[in-house]
Amino acid sequence: MTPSATATPDAAPPPAAAPDSAVSGKARRPGDRIFLGLSRGSGIALLVIMAAIAAFLTYRSVLAISGDHANFFTTLDWNATGTEPKFGIAVLAFGTVVSALIAMVIAVPVAVGIALFISHYAPRRLASPLGYVIDLLAAVPSIIYGLWGALFLVPHLGGLYGWLDDYLGWTGVFSYGGGAARSLFTVGILLAIMILPIVTSVSREVFLQAPRMHEEAALALGATRWEVIRMSVLPFGRSGIISASMLGLGRALGETMAVATVLSPSFLINTSLLDPGGGTFAQNIAAKFSEADTFGQDALIASGLVLFVITLLVNGAARLIIARRKEYS
Amino acid sequence: MAKRIDVSGLSAFYGNHKAIDDISMSVEPRSVTAFIGPSGCGKSTFLRTLNRMHEVTPGGRVEGKVLLDDEDLYGPGVDPVAVRRTVGMVFQRPNPFPTMSIFDNVAAGLRLNGTTKKSDLTDIVERSLKGANLWNEVKDRLNKPGSGLSGGQQQRLCIARAIAVEPQVLLMDEPCSALDPISTLAVEDLIGELKERFTIVIVTHNMQQAARVSDRTAFFNLSAVGQPGTLVEIDDTERIFSNPSVQATEDYISGRFG
Numbered sequence: 102m103t104p105s106a107t108a109t110p111d112a113a114p115p116p117a118a119a120p121d122s123a124v125s126g127k128a129r130r131p132g133d134r135i136f137l138g139l140s141r142g143s144g145i146a147l148l149v150i151m152a153a154i155a156a157f158l159t160y161r162s163v164l165a166i167s168g169d170h171a172n173f174f175t176t177l178d179w180n181a182t183g184t185e186p187k188f189g190i191a192v193l194a195f196g197t198v199v200s201a202l203i204a205m206v207i208a209v210p211v212a213v214g215i216a217l218f219i220s221h222y223a224p225r226r227l228a229s230p231l232g233y234v235i236d237l238l239a240a241v242p243s244i245i246y247g248l249w250g251a252l253f254l255v256p257h258l259g260g261l262y263g264w265l266d267d268y269l270g271w272t273g274v275f276s277y278g279g280g281a282a283r284s285l286f287t288v289g290i291l292l293a294i295m296i297l298p299i300v301t302s303v304s305r306e307v308f309l310q311a312p313r314m315h316e317e318a319a320l321a322l323g324a325t326r327w328e329v330i331r332m333s334v335l336p337f338g339r340s341g342i343i344s345a346s347m348l349g350l351g352r353a354l355g356e357t358m359a360v361a362t363v364l365s366p367s368f369l370i371n372t373s374l375l376d377p378g379g380g381t382f383a384q385n386i387a388a389k390f391s392e393a394d395t396f397g398q399d400a401l402i403a404s405g406l407v408l409f410v411i412t413l414l415v416n417g418a419a420r421l422i423i424a425r426r427k428e429y430s
Numbered sequence: 431m432a433k434r435i436d437v438s439g440l441s442a443f444y445g446n447h448k449a450i451d452d453i454s455m456s457v458e459p460r461s462v463t464a465f466i467g468p469s470g471c472g473k474s475t476f477l478r479t480l481n482r483m484h485e486v487t488p489g490g491r492v493e494g495k496v497l498l499d500d501e502d503l504y505g506p507g508v509d510p511v512a513v514r515r516t517v518g519m520v521f522q523r524p525n526p527f528p529t530m531s532i533f534d535n536v537a538a539g540l541r542l543n544g545t546t547k548k549s550d551l552t553d554i555v556e557r558s559l560k561g562a563n564l565w566n567e568v569k570d571r572l573n574k575p576g577s578g579l580s581g582g583q584q585q586r587l588c589i590a591r592a593i594a595v596e597p598q599v600l601l602m603d604e605p606c607s608a609l610d611p612i613s614t615l616a617v618e619d620l621i622g623e624l625k626e627r628f629t630i631v632i633v634t635h636n637m638q639q640a641a642r643v644s645d646r647t648a649f650f651n652l653s654a655v656g657q658p659g660t661l662v663e664i665d666d667t668e669r670i671f672s673n674p675s676v677q678a679t680e681d682y683i684s685g686r687f688g
Binding site (some may be wrong): 322323 | 462481483486488511512513514515516518521523525526527528529532538539542543588591592605
């Protein structure tokens with residue numbers, strides 16, 4: 102790769118007036134240069150945008166938090182106007198994390214089940230239409246989910262709530278005193294349906310890539326279809342399931358319209374998931390932003406920063422889980 | 431421990447395409463039978479019909495009989511999963527389970543069969559790894575992943591995994607084609623030891639290998655591309671390589687083929 106390579110006796114003379122030899126690494130074609138510039142530029146632009154967002158969020162948040170006359174993390178109230186504003190994110194953090202967790206607990210097992218059915222059980226005639234339908238679910242706007250949740254899900258969940266209260270009411274987490282089902286639990290169910298398509302389609306893609314040779318290894322040992330999946334497909338798809346779940350969790354944490362339509366907002370932390378009330382970061386921002394003054398907007402942005410940090414932490418945790426067993430993959 | 435195989439009138443299909451046509455042969459217990467023939471002649475397909483692996487391919491189906499001692503593998507009420515526990519298989523490319531340790535790889539089939547007692551597993555895993563001539567190389571790192579071994583070691587690990595469940599028959603589909611000559615020699619030596627206990631059927635593209643390891647050799651051929659493969663002849667290996675009764679066999683083994 103040095104210019105002296107041209108000195109070898111049997112090398113052809115360089116064509117035309119090229120300053121470098123034909124084998125020199127510096128002789129790049131215009132297409133290569135354009136592509137390099139494009140991809141490098143995109144990479145840098147991404148970093149610049151991320152830094153700009155972080156700087157903006159941090160700057161406005163610092164303004165808000167330093168003007169807060171109560172503890173920003175523990176206060177169960179949101180009053181960002183007047184001379185002594187008092188606001189805190191405790192209710193929002195609780196509501197966001199709990200509703201997203203409920204969504205994950207419901208959606209991930211169902212999604213993995215659907216993905217396995219499509220990839221390994223369903224006959225091919227059924228598998229591809231089913232895949233399209235699942236993907237179609239992802240294209241429904243979230244306000245439609247919200248309206249469906251408010252007009253159909255909420256009036257029809259009374260029976261389930263009563264049943265949970267009968268059998269699990271003693272835990273306190275599932276006690277139900279009647280009233281409209283506009284609770285974090287209903288939000289969780291709705292979010293579960295909304296994140297189902299993304300978790301399903303990512304998992305399905307990963308399962309379809311499970312190496313045929315490992316499935317055959319299990320088959321040849323006399324494994325049933327479920328044992329093949331357990332021995333070769335699920336271990337292979339494990340990090341994919343985690344990634345898919347994280348994508349779903351990201352959507353559940355940030356979902357705005359559907360939550361705002363279903364939840365009856367109130368600034369309190371209920372011990373029972375079935376009691377109406379609560380709030381999430383995104384829902385709170387959407388509800389208050391248009392009527393807030395500049396300081397009120399700063400306060401909402403500060404809550405947005407917390408959501409950003411939570412999402413980062415969740416992603417970091419997922420990467421740790423994936424990396425821990427890297428030796429085996 | 432080892433059973434004889436009697437195949438009669440066996441044809442295999444991929445959808446509407448007939449891959450092998452009307453094959454009949456017998457395989458003696460405690461012997462090595464080698465399948466040779468040009469690519470696409472259906473010898474791997476035929477091998478996979480012997481443990482009902484052919485039918486896991488979409489569209490794969492089989493007509494005819496395969497008797498293991500006197501039981502028809504394709505008879506009504508026969509569970510293909512049970513067949514595969516009796517007839518083990520080693521593949522062309524080493525395929526240890528990448529997420530499992532060396533120990534768990536060998537124990538995988540045992541656990542499927544319901545052996546869960548730790549001391550039993552430890553015994554059988556050690557015996558199987560010794561049986562596969564791998565024990566001395568891995569005994570200090572049984573908890574490390576199997577994918578960290580060399581290709582030849584991985585293939586012997588797969589053999590250990592297959593013999594751990596004490597199958598009646600061991601099918602090998604070009605087990606050495608992805609290995610270097612030294613690893614190949616190790617596997618060939620192993621085949622010589624294993625035939626004391628198992629009935630072994632091996633597909634190979636390497637005719638010297640067939641001559642070295644097998645007692646009997648079957649030559650498969652196809653009349654034209656797209657036509658089903660057929661069994662040309664099966665005879666003692668020595669006879670096949672010195673004085674075959676069919677001209678096509680002689681042409682193939684002497685390199686005057688096609």
